[in-house]
Amino acid sequence: MKKSIQLWGAFLMAGTLLFTSCKKDDMAVAPTPTLYARLGGNSAISAVIDQFIANVAGDARINAFFADAAADPARLTKLRNNLINQVGMATGGMEKYTGLDMKAAHKGMGIEDSHFTALVEDLSLSLDKFKVPTAEKTELLTALAAMKPDIVEGATTLYARLGGNAAITAVIDDFIGKVAADSRINAFFAAAAADPARLNRLKLNLVNQVGQASGGPEKYSGLDMKTAHKGMKITDAQFNALVEDLQASLVKFKVESRTKIQLLTALGGMRADIVGQ
Numbered sequence: 001m002k003k004s005i006q007l008w009g010a011f012l013m014a015g016t017l018l019f020t021s022c023k024k025d026d027m028a029v030a031p032t033p034t035l036y037a038r039l040g041g042n043s044a045i046s047a048v049i050d051q052f053i054a055n056v057a058g059d060a061r062i063n064a065f066f067a068d069a070a071a072d073p074a075r076l077t078k079l080r081n082n083l084i085n086q087v088g089m090a091t092g093g094m095e096k097y098t099g100l101d102m103k104a105a106h107k108g109m110g111i112e113d114s115h116f117t118a119l120v121e122d123l124s125l126s127l128d129k130f131k132v133p134t135a136e137k138t139e140l141l142t143a144l145a146a147m148k149p150d151i152v153e154g155a156t157t158l159y160a161r162l163g164g165n166a167a168i169t170a171v172i173d174d175f176i177g178k179v180a181a182d183s184r185i186n187a188f189f190a191a192a193a194a195d196p197a198r199l200n201r202l203k204l205n206l207v208n209q210v211g212q213a214s215g216g217p218e219k220y221s222g223l224d225m226k227t228a229h230k231g232m233k234i235t236d237a238q239f240n241a242l243v244e245d246l247q248a249s250l251v252k253f254k255v256e257s258r259t260k261i262q263l264l265t266a267l268g269g270m271r272a273d274i275v276g277q
């Protein structure tokens with residue numbers, strides 16, 4: 001946070017110095033209003049941020065990052081207020097930004113250059129919609145660009161974002177506990193639950209399967225999905241129940257939304273080989 005505000009501040013100060021040096025012989029000229037005032041203050045910034053959020057929500061290049069916030073009104077409101085306060089404070093307004101610094105806020109998300117560019121485009125479209133003049137638009141977008149090194153981490157594997165073998169093992173442990181307690185599907189696992197060696201093998205197979213599929217060094221050596229579920233006559237509803245249990249474990253371990261969606265989508269791809277066998 002401090003660093004990003006410092007960056008905004010440095011940028012604004014540079015603008016002010018430039019202005020001062022240009023105008024030092026002309027004392028009659030009024031000082032340039034703050035970028036905050038030129039943008040139109042809190043209400044104009046709020047309108048720009050609202051449109052920006054709508055643009056991001058409709059942007060398939062990056063909206064998976066925001067799926068959890070979009071599904072939780074309180075979280076979305078907090079994000080909105082954080083963004084308004086961040087822009088307000090950094091442009092010279094009275095707002096106080098109290099959120100995380102940019103490095104901490106985006107750590108582990110695997111944000112790439114292309115994601116950053118997409119988000120800036122979404123903001124730029126919003127500024128255009130409100131007819132923010134080119135000078136103010138450039139000033140704001142230049143300040144945002146300065147935060148890029150704190151936000152962009154570059155491409156990461158799904159495996160790394162999940163937290164590697166230890167984190168996957170913890171998620172699978174929790175998931176198995178949830179399945180064992182889920183009366184919609186636990187009958188399928190009764191034999192494994194009654195035999196510790198069999199349960200351990202199932203657990204290891206699941207960890208290795210997720211590890212291998214997400215780009216880790218693990219090697220899955222179990223049966224293919226069709227063979228493993230042959231004769232079980234698993235229904236779509238039972239498959240959905242299992243996915244829900246895994247989703248609950250991923251939420252418990254605070255796996256961020258894009259990573260969660262990618263893992264659940266990969267699992268969803270196995271549905272045809274598992275349901276109705």
Ligand code: HEM
Pocket residue numbers: 062065066068069075079082083086098099100101105106111115116117119144145147148151
């Ligand atoms: C200069 C550009 C950016 C700025 C100024 C910015 C600002 C912020 C702020 C203020 C927060 C809230 C921090 C808190 O909760 O305390 C946040 C969170 C977040 N940002 Fe960014 N961000 C930028 C770029 C990006 C990009 C490129 C992405 C991904 C495409 C991204 C994804 C997220 C996500 C997923 C959250 C957490 C939302 C939630 O679930 O609550 N951000 N960002």
